[in-house]
Amino acid sequence: xxxxxxxxxxxxxxxxxxxxxxxxxxxxxxxxxxxxxxxxxxxxxxxxxxxxxxxxxxxxxxxxxxxxxxxxxxxxxxxxxxxxxxxxxxxxxxxxxxxxxxxxxxxxxxxxxxxxxxxxxx
Amino acid sequence: xxxxxxxxxxxxxxxxxxxxxxxxxxxxxxxxxxxxxxxxxxxxxxxxxxxxxxxxxxxxxxxxxxxxxxxxxxxxxxxxxxxxxxxxxxxxxxxxxxxxxxxxxxxxxxxxxxxxxxxxxxxxxxxxxxxxxxxxxxxxxxxxxxxxxxxxxxxxxxxxxxxxxxxxxxxxxxxxxxxxxxxxxxxxxxxxxxxxxxxxxxxxxxxxxxxxxxxx
Numbered sequence: 471x472x473x474x475x476x477x478x479x480x481x482x483x484x485x486x487x488x489x490x491x492x493x494x495x496x497x498x499x500x501x502x503x504x505x506x507x508x509x510x511x512x513x514x515x516x517x518x519x520x521x522x523x524x525x526x527x528x529x530x531x532x533x534x535x536x537x538x539x540x541x542x543x544x545x546x547x548x549x550x551x552x553x554x555x556x557x558x559x560x561x562x563x564x565x566x567x568x569x570x571x572x573x574x575x576x577x578x579x580x581x582x583x584x585x586x587x588x589x590x591x592x
Numbered sequence: 593x594x595x596x597x598x599x600x601x602x603x604x605x606x607x608x609x610x611x612x613x614x615x616x617x618x619x620x621x622x623x624x625x626x627x628x629x630x631x632x633x634x635x636x637x638x639x640x641x642x643x644x645x646x647x648x649x650x651x652x653x654x655x656x657x658x659x660x661x662x663x664x665x666x667x668x669x670x671x672x673x674x675x676x677x678x679x680x681x682x683x684x685x686x687x688x689x690x691x692x693x694x695x696x697x698x699x700x701x702x703x704x705x706x707x708x709x710x711x712x713x714x715x716x717x718x719x720x721x722x723x724x725x726x727x728x729x730x731x732x733x734x735x736x737x738x739x740x741x742x743x744x745x746x747x748x749x750x751x752x753x754x755x756x757x758x759x760x761x762x763x764x765x766x767x768x769x770x771x772x773x774x775x776x777x778x779x780x781x782x783x784x785x786x787x788x789x790x791x792x793x794x795x796x797x798x799x800x801x802x803x804x805x806x807x808x
Contacts, residue, residue, distance in 0.1 A: 479708075480803040487808045494803075540805050544676045546708035548805070560676075563708075 478563040483548065489536035492550075494566060502570030507591070510535045510552050511580055512569055513559030530584065533591040593622030593662070595629065598766025602626075610651045616771040621651045637669035644673050658793070665696055667703040675707040679802055681793055682712035684750065689716050689737030697738070701745060712792050713748035714738050715785055718755040748792065751785040754778065 482495040492509060495501045511518070511529040520526050532554070539551040547562035561569075569576070584590065594600065597615030603625050604611045612619040623633055623643060635643070653659065663670060674680065683704040687697035701711055716738035721730040732755060742749035753759070759778050762769045770782045 482804050482806065484806045484808060489807075542679070542802060542805065544707050544709070545679050545802060546675075546706075 478567045480563065480566070483540065485537050485540065489538070489553070492537060494570065502567075502573075504566075504569055504573070506535055506537045506552065507532050508569070508573070508577060508580075509537070509550060509561070510554070510556065512576065513550070513552075513556060514561060514565060515556070515559040517556065517558055528583065528587060528589060530589040531592055593620055594624040595766060596763050596768060599625070606652070608650055610646075612651055612653060615766075616768065619653065619656070621647050623647075640670050641673045644670060645677060648678060658790070665700065667699055671700070671703060672707075675704065675709050680709045682710040682789075684712050684715060684789060686715045686717050687738050687741075688718045688733040689731075689735055690733040691737065693733070694737055694741050698741065698745070701747070711747045712789050713750035714742040715750045716752040719752035721755040724757060748788065750788050751781055753781055753785075 477496065477498060479497070480494040481497050484493045484495070485491070486493070490506050492504045492506065493501060494504070510532045513519075513529075518527055518529060534553075535556075536553040537550060538553050541549045541551070543549050543560050547560045548566075549557065549560050551557040597618065597620050599613045599615040599620060601613055603613055603621065610621060612621045613625060614620065627633070633639075633643075648661075661674060663674065683700075685697050685701050687693045697714065701714075704711055716736075718733055719731075719738075720735055721732050722728070723730065739749045739752075756778060758773070758776075759769050762772050769776065770779045773779055774783075
């Protein structure tokens with residue numbers, strides 16, 4: 471976990487009607503949009519990241535995973551409950567910000583990774 | 593807690609909800625009310641978490657000005673549960689001034705920083721011993737260690753509680769010095785610490801810190 475910057479704390483978190491998009495609005499007026507699939511495969515949970523570098527578990531077939539619920543965690547994070555039952559990921563404010571800022575590179579890395587392993591989003 | 597606050601009753605239960613007891617005008621709930629004084633709580637993490645959650649959520653606290661949770665030292669299950677399950681207004685670190693204690697105090701402080709719990713400040717406990725016979729000051733655990741630490745890490749230093757017989761005696765006797773001798777020098781120390789904590793809570797603008805979560 472990293473030290474947090476107050477600007478990383480969102481003002482509003484909105485989940486779209488069909489539960490596939492999470493939009494974050496910040497105090498400085500900026501905003502970001504994250505898909506439920508991208509959030510799901512980026513879950514900081516040990517079930518996804520493993521217990522150390524090199525122990526990551528490839529996340530496959532998450533194309534249709536949606537956001538079922540969001541629970542606040544203290545003052546620093548949210549827990550996202552996904553429609554595939556995954557509920558152990560605690561997304562803190564700096565991590566969510568990072569997911570927005572690095573969306574393109576992270577997403578293409580994920581797709582390449584799936585590709586090279588012969589795995590699929592479906 | 594029952595001993596310190598001079599409370600000998602047991603809390604009443606209304607359905608699932610416990611009614612807090614009152615001592616010196618303060619509502620109190622403690623595991624100490626539910627077991628004999630010499631019974632240890634031999635618990636693993638999940639039990640600690642469930643007891644903590646019960647004390648917070650299943651007690652008829654009513655409207656409070658401040659809820660103070662006295663925590664054991666450490667950065668384990670109890671502290672993590674507090675920082676995850678409750679949007680805390682802040683944490684106060686209490687430490688003796690000696691280096692060995694300060695090492696742990698620093699860890700506690702850094703843990704709260706990682707989970708965005710504001711640090712309201714550090715209190716130095718057992719700061720100085722003044723000999724009742726000759727009036728000489730003995731700095732048994734060293735002196736100023738917590739103040740230096742607070743300065744170093746950039747958090748407020750809230751005050752020094754001396755190592756004094758009257759404080760100890762009154763605490764053991766269920767007549768805490770702030771209540772039994774409110775105009776005395778020791779009570780003044782406590783009052784000043786409490787006031788500076790209240791000041792920083794009032795200035796915290798706690799409302800509106802957490803983001804709103806909306807499902808469209």
